[in-house]
Structures are given as C-alpha cells and as structure tokens.
Amino acid sequence: MIDLYTWGTPNGRKVSIMLEETGLDYTTHPIHIGKDEQFAPDFLKVSPNNKIPAIVDNETGLSLMESGAILLYLGRKTGKFLPAGEGEDYWRVMEWLMWQMGGIGPFLGQAHHFLHFNPGKAPYAEERYGKEARRLYGVLDKRLEAAGDYVAGDYSVADMAIWPWIARFEWQEIDLGDFPRVKDWYVRIAERAAVQRGYKVPDESAEIPMP
Structure with missing residues (x-):
C-alpha cells in the first residue's frame, strides 16, 4: 500500500496517474497548498522540501518526495x-x-504565475515566459513528429510527467491547434481511463480540459 500526499497540480497528477496506470493500491492524503498545509510538521517528515507530491511505501517503509524520483x-x-x-x-x-x-x-510554472495569476503586473516576464512556453511546445511537437504516438517510443513515465503540464495549456495562453502533434498526443493520453481517474485525485470534480 502506498500513501500518496498530493494536491491537484501538474506535479501531483503525475504520480496519481502513474499509480492508476500501474494498479497499485494507494491511499490519498490531500495536502491543501492554498491553506499552507504543506508546511505542517507531520508533512515535513515525509517531504523535507514542503512540496507535493510525496509518497510512503508501506511495504518497504521508504518515503520519497520529488515527482520525477517517485x-x-x-x-x-x-x-x-x-x-x-x-x-x-x-x-x-x-x-x-x-x-x-x-x-x-x-x-x-512561471508562465502560470505571470500569465494566469498576475496578468498585467510584469509585461517583460509575461513576454519572456509566454515565448518560452511556445518554444517548449514547439520542441515537443517536433519530437512527436519523429517519435510517433509518444515521446520516447512506448507510453512511459516521460509522457506521464509532461502531460499534466500540457493540461494547463489555457493558463499558458497556448492554442493547441498551433501544435497539431502535441494536440493529438494530448487527446490520446486524455482518453486513457487511468489518466481520467488520476486527474481527479484528490478532487473528484476536476475535469480534463479538452481543446
């Protein structure tokens, strides 16, 4: 059994999607970052950097923070x-x-901060991170042109890591129609049942944005 400490962010959804895809049993512990629950002493014992997600594997006693490591x-x-x-x-x-x-x-993440949460406050930052977002989408689009359906051949943890960030394309002011291979890849993954379940952790009301 895995204890998952998470919230409905791209990094949190990477791990809940992976848990759903693998079929491992897990218990969800919501950490409401809007209420600063990530700074609670008990959570600090699991995640010394005060960030979600984190897990505890009760079979081995191992605790891990950092979504990529998990x-x-x-x-x-x-x-x-x-x-x-x-x-x-x-x-x-x-x-x-x-x-x-x-x-x-x-x-x-910086694009979210400036374009979505603080529009109009820092024009230079909005331009910088907006341009970088489009550049990164372009890199992904070219990669999918070469690789096919998924970024590294078969569907893998790499796709699961990238996809939840692309799911916030609206926050980044990205039109997926400008990146057709990314759009196809995004929809292909969004249609997976495990992804749909994992996206709703820990908020059952969450809906995957569709282009």
Missing part, C-alpha cells in the same frame, strides 16, 4: 512504463523525463 521508483517497483536495463530505450525515457523536470515544469 515516477522512477514506481516504474522500478512495478516493472511498468519504464524500460528495464540501461539500453537506448531506457535513456530515451530518461532524456524526456529530465526535459520535463528541467524545462516544461519550471518554465510553464
């Missing part, structure tokens, strides 16, 4: 959505997972 752990634990060994297919998944962690997450 995806890799669950992939290794279940043997699913992460290639075995260290061949080219493994490193291709790692490449695009790290691209999400180093690019998509940080820069689209």
